[in-house]
Amino acid sequence: xxxxxxxxxxxxxxxxxxxxxxxxxxxxxxxxxxxxxxxxxxxxxxxxxxxxxxxxxxxxxxxxxxxxxxxxxxxxxxxxxxxxxxxxxxxxxxxxxxxxxxxxxxxxxxxxxxxxxxxxxxxxxxxxxxxxxxxxxxxxxxxxxxxxxxxxxxxxxxxxxxxxxxxxxxxxxxxxxxxxxxxxxxxxxxxxxxxxxxxxxxxxxxxxxxxxxxxxxxxxxxxxxxxxxxxxxxxxxxxxxxxxxxxxxxxxxxxxxxxxxxxxxxxxxxxxxxxxxxxxxxxxxxxxxxxxxxxxxxxxxxxxxxxxxxxxxxxxxxxxxxxxxxxxxxxxxxxxxxxxxxxxxxxxxxxxxxxxxxxxxxxxxxxxxxxxxxxxxxxxxxxxxxxxxxxxxxxxxxxxxxxxxxxxxxxxxxxxxxxxxxxxxxxxxxxxxxxxxxxxxxxxxxxxxxxxxxxxxxxxxxxxxxxxxxxxxxxxxxxxxxxxxxxxxxxxxxxxxxxxxxxxxxxxxxxxxxxxxxxxxxxxxxxxxxxxxxxxxxxxxxxxxxxxxxxxxxxxxxxxxxxxxxxxxxxxxxxxxxxxxxxxxxxxxxxxxxxxxxxxxxxxxxxxxxxxxxxxxxxxxxxxxxxxxxxxxxxxxxxxx
Numbered sequence: 001x002x003x004x005x006x007x008x009x010x011x012x013x014x015x016x017x018x019x020x021x022x023x024x025x026x027x028x029x030x031x032x033x034x035x036x037x038x039x040x041x042x043x044x045x046x047x048x049x050x051x052x053x054x055x056x057x058x059x060x061x062x063x064x065x066x067x068x069x070x071x072x073x074x075x076x077x078x079x080x081x082x083x084x085x086x087x088x089x090x091x092x093x094x095x096x097x098x099x100x101x102x103x104x105x106x107x108x109x110x111x112x113x114x115x116x117x118x119x120x121x122x123x124x125x126x127x128x129x130x131x132x133x134x135x136x137x138x139x140x141x142x143x144x145x146x147x148x149x150x151x152x153x154x155x156x157x158x159x160x161x162x163x164x165x166x167x168x169x170x171x172x173x174x175x176x177x178x179x180x181x182x183x184x185x186x187x188x189x190x191x192x193x194x195x196x197x198x199x200x201x202x203x204x205x206x207x208x209x210x211x212x213x214x215x216x217x218x219x220x221x222x223x224x225x226x227x228x229x230x231x232x233x234x235x236x237x238x239x240x241x242x243x244x245x246x247x248x249x250x251x252x253x254x255x256x257x258x259x260x261x262x263x264x265x266x267x268x269x270x271x272x273x274x275x276x277x278x279x280x281x282x283x284x285x286x287x288x289x290x291x292x293x294x295x296x297x298x299x300x301x302x303x304x305x306x307x308x309x310x311x312x313x314x315x316x317x318x319x320x321x322x323x324x325x326x327x328x329x330x331x332x333x334x335x336x337x338x339x340x341x342x343x344x345x346x347x348x349x350x351x352x353x354x355x356x357x358x359x360x361x362x363x364x365x366x367x368x369x370x371x372x373x374x375x376x377x378x379x380x381x382x383x384x385x386x387x388x389x390x391x392x393x394x395x396x397x398x399x400x401x402x403x404x405x406x407x408x409x410x411x412x413x414x415x416x417x418x419x420x421x422x423x424x425x426x427x428x429x430x431x432x433x434x435x436x437x438x439x440x441x442x443x444x445x446x447x448x449x450x451x452x453x454x455x456x457x458x459x460x461x462x463x464x465x466x467x468x469x470x471x472x473x474x475x476x477x478x479x480x481x482x483x484x485x486x487x488x489x490x491x492x493x494x495x496x497x498x499x500x501x502x503x504x505x506x507x508x509x510x511x512x513x514x515x516x517x518x519x520x521x522x523x524x525x526x527x528x529x530x531x532x533x534x535x536x537x538x539x540x541x542x543x544x545x546x547x548x549x550x551x552x553x554x555x556x557x558x559x560x561x562x563x564x565x566x567x568x569x570x571x572x573x574x575x576x577x578x579x580x581x582x583x584x585x586x587x588x589x590x591x592x593x594x595x596x597x598x599x600x601x602x603x604x605x606x607x608x609x610x611x612x613x614x615x616x617x618x619x620x621x622x623x624x625x626x627x628x629x630x631x632x633x634x635x636x637x638x639x640x641x
Contacts, residue, residue, distance in 0.1 A: 049268035058567060077199045082447060241286060281322065318359070324590050460558065463476065584609075
């Protein structure tokens with residue numbers, strides 16, 4: 001009777017926990033069924049990760065116009081094959097035979113395509129490569145590469161362009177035969193080094209490396225996490241419960257999101273977010289409740305009383321913490337980008353499940369195990385902390401004794417660590433920043449050393465003459481010529497001044513079948529994420545194009561990866577204040593309701609801003625160090641080896 005009355009006077013969270021404890025078998029069985037169904041959903045319902053990435057701003061409008069006018073669906077893919085030989089030049093017949101032979105082999109690659117026509121499955125062959133272009137096709141002269149100048153034996157370097165069938169996703173699926181053909185050609189060649197790199201090969205190799213690294217990290221992380229839990233609890237049984245609950249949350253979240261993705265496609269990295277957030281919150285929340293429960297049991301409370309106190313204190317804190325995290329992550333929806341939305345959904349589902357499990361399944365397991373949580377104790381680890389709570393108690397006492405000094409030192413240190421945030425460069429990294437394990441990077445570096453990296457992702461200038469006009473009109477073509485001339489003039493001025501040459505070559509143009517749109521491909525003489533590339537595209541947009549097309553009725557837009565970088569950054573910068581206002585305002589309200597103190601709410605927000613700023617500062621420092629090490633490694637690579 002006293003236990004019943006105690007439960008009635010407890011908080012809502014505590015009442016849920018007590019109910020779950022009293023119906024522990026039913027609750028545990030229900031969660032087992034939920035996890036099994038979720039696991040089945042993951043197996044039977046493959047997640048839909050075929051997201052449609054839309055570029056923002058001007059680059060998005062230009063890309064959409066390009067796709068409509070040229071009949072291209074999605075992002076097209078192109079690979080660059082770089083040939084080099086220590087003694088042969090491009091004019092040598094053996095060199096020409098090697099290049100032309102590989103291009104012929106690539107052009108003949110086929111893949112089976114399955115289609116359903118009138119209920120009948122038809123299997124046909126489809127080309128993987130739609131076209132190739134090499135030095136021997138265009139016959140254009142080129143300047144002597146640094147490789148030729150450095151190589152005393154008179155060797156030479158050249159490259160070829162390989163256009164792949166379909167959009168980038170289809171190209172990634174079909175890239176393996178292309179890579180295998182290139183590798184076989186290099187192996188059977190007489191002293192040639194043949195490298196291949198491009199969007200499809202980079203995407204394939206980066207994905208494989210990320211998955212491999214993630215699996216390795218997980219295999220290392222789980223034993224370390226389990227060891228830390230054993231150190232915390234001093235008992236194997238107690239350490240096992242948080243891990244089990246975390247995996248229950250992860251499996252269930254993946255099952256739910258697999259179903260959700262059928263209606264709203266999710267970016268494929270959502271699974272990693274579920275794993276990370278599920279492990280972090282699932283273990284963290286369970287740790288709080290179990291620690292408080294064991295402490296109350298050792299203080300002499302009965303099992304039900306200990307569970308009620310633990311759920312009413314630590315359990316309540318878990319619910320508030322999880323709710324705050326879920327609502328704060330909701331701010332990512334304001335960015336209105338499929339990647340951010342996918343990561344936000346994954347995080348919200350994982351955290352919400354971790355909270356629900358901590359107030360339902362966890363009390364049921366605690367009730368089932370009881371004092372068996374302390375089974376399999378580790379000698380010398382399961383010791384009670386002293387009066388002051390161990391090392392953390394000592395630290396707390398020192399801080400409380402000198403609050404002003406510790407507060408000042410800590411705030412200054414956090415501000416110093418956060419300072420690099422001012423140099424944060426938002427956007428997408430280019431190919432040169434890839435891991436050295438990405439084989440395609442070697443081709444990228446070879447292109448940059450011998451020709452220009454801009455051929456990989458040139459700026460695409462879309463000239464729209466309008467539906468009722470002719471792109472061949474003299475006034476439009478004169479302006480296109482003027483744009484090309486101004487680009488060349490800029491390069492000459494930069495070379496004369498000894499400055500970085502902003503644009504590469506050659507400039508290529510293409511006109512659609514309707515004759516109302518022209519594409520001008522201008523290579524940028526820098527990687528897509530570099531400031532030099534961003535400055536060059538901004539110069540195109542704000543200076544060269546307005547000057548060349550002044551008073552023209554033609555509509556001119558610029559797209560390409562660098563342009564997408566610029567527009568993406570502008571979109572993020574413009575929406576970040578709204579995200580911050582949403583998250584901080586919401587956090588302030590929740591803290592105010594929970595603690596009923598304006599001072600505590602404001603203090604908590606300030607401390608969070610300091611810690612987040614410091615975290616970003618560390619990220620910038622780490623990234624800067626990675627770039628420095630990457631440059632050192634690159635400087636040791638010769639153009640041939």
